[in-house]
Amino acid sequence: MTTTQSADTAVQTPTPSLAPAAPRIQNAVIKYGFIFVTVALFAYFALSEPSFRESATLLDTLRYVSVAAILGLGVTLTLAIGGMDMSVGAVAGLGVSVAAQTMVIYNQVGTVAVLAVLAAGALVGLLNALLIVVLKIPDMLATLGTLFVIQGSKLVLVDGQSVTPGMTRSDGTTAPGRFTEGFLRIDRGTVLGVPVSVLIFAALTIAAWVFLARTRWGRVLYAIGANPEAARLAGIRVGAYRALAYVLSGVLASVGGLILASRIGQGDVSAGSSQLLEAVAVALVGTSVLGRGRPNVWGTALGAVLIGIITTGLTIKGLPYYTQDVVEGAVLILALVFSFTLSKRRTA
Template sequence: MRSITPTAASDESSARDTTRQRRHSLFVALERGGLLLVLVALGVIFTVREPAFLNVANLFSILQAVSIVALLGIGVTVTLAAGGFDLSVGSVAASAQMAASYVLVVWHGNGWEAVLACLALGVAAGLFNGLLITRLHVPDQLATLGTLFLLAGLQLIPTGGRSLASGTILPDGTEASGTFPDAFLALGRARLLDVVPVPVIVLLVLTALVSFVMGSTRWGRVVYAIGGNETAARLAGAPTARYRLAAYVASATIASLGGLLIAARVGRGDVSAGHSLLLDAVAAALVGYAVWGAKRPNVPGTVIGAVFVGVLLNGLTMLNAPYYLQDFIKGALLVVALAFTFSIGRRAEGRN
């Protein structure tokens, strides 16, 4: 019968601990980088199948395409951090681009007036949402869902349900004769150094700004505290109603900026512009939970989530995948990536 000396037993125990620690480190690394690994893998697959995917022009085209969704996702992220959920961002963006078009084409205003009209609409929508939630105590999802339908219908009334451009016949029989100034259109179409689109620059600046505010200021810390436990934050002395109101104003204002960029890019008020924005923005914000193991609303994760969706759709389009399969493939890959990331994270926690 073999006897085990204390030294040998200690060595075996130490080896098991080392193996366990290495396995835990691997799980943690997979949890944090799982979604990024999937994103890189998609890039490699699409490049092998279609080398033009990796062209600089195509990469910036992807970023330009996702910039609006990412902006709206940032707004949703701010409200999620405050324990809410803004479902009205798509309608706010759509209404903002219609408002800008109306100012330019019907009222013959200039670009600055159109910009101010967009931002004013965003602030008003955010205040409306915030007051419904903080003063009338309507649940967040119901309040913002009501605003979604309200704005979706309101934007159609001035034009009788038509898209708005120069030459559009209005419900009163008059013709819209104004035009979109070149300076305004440059907000959506110009490129810095003929390479980087202006919407991408706006997204980068706003991402850096909101990330700093949410991660390094008292305002951001209080917002996360409210989202974690509103009652505890209130008992600690935080004016929770004021912070939640500010979160919804910020979300709607960012969404109106997205609508402004849409109007500047397409050069008209498109009544169908906001139909898919909400779902894509919410998807980006929720995917952000899985980026780098954050497991909470975070702005960089939201932007990466939007890029993930943009890369996937662009690659499928370049590979001539049927349009009716794209949403299914997008959903399937998102589910697999998120399930993998969160299941790995749970195993890492269980082995810790």
């Protein structure tokens, strides 16, 4: 007697499913999307514009974005604790004014100007910490208030005019000082052909990465940003670490001010005004790099490079300057889409 196996009990060979491929592709896009965009844009401009791939152009691009990148590092530190420093552009502008007054009005050497600018940045950071940690004002509102106070104060101090060598002061006398050669080398000097400002940017990026990713202080900042109440219950002095983040942000912004002052060679009262948006943009773009979904130093650095590539490439192609804002805004929106998509996937 022959037995036959019924269809409902037959062993069927499973057909490989193509469904898992979609999540893998989506994860790859989220993780490597911005790196791919950066490389693709670089390749496009390099192939279509021979002048773009010249070493001088590439170094000028890094030099151009160094200020926004350094300010972006400060913003990254405050984003790590769940805050936001909106005063970085104003602090950079304050650094330009302080440097100019120290050397031009008070006839001091460049070293004194550097120390004065760094001290001014630290003091603004302490003011932000006082408003946010002690007086409990929301981070964004507090730093916006500081922004306006700084912008108004530096105009009052110089009667609304830029500080330039040989200028006539309000009392009718001529300013005795000038920008020293050593100070001007901060942005205009080179080491082995590399601009000093680019070297400063690279050194501060590495230092910020070590601080955030390789030290207890950095891990604590991330813990506070993730859940401040849990951090407090774990015995962490949340207020002290939040204050530290804003002081460091102020110091980094003042370093950007030093580079700006060296670049323009005068105390331009409007200096730093355009740096805030770029600094915030590169820091927010950085949150989407490598699918981190959180502020990170290398992401901020890559975001600055991406902005620099876009700006330099469009300039070489002769596009009007105002189109650059449109493209940079589109890149920022795309970065936020990546970041929020990643956040939703993690919380789902």
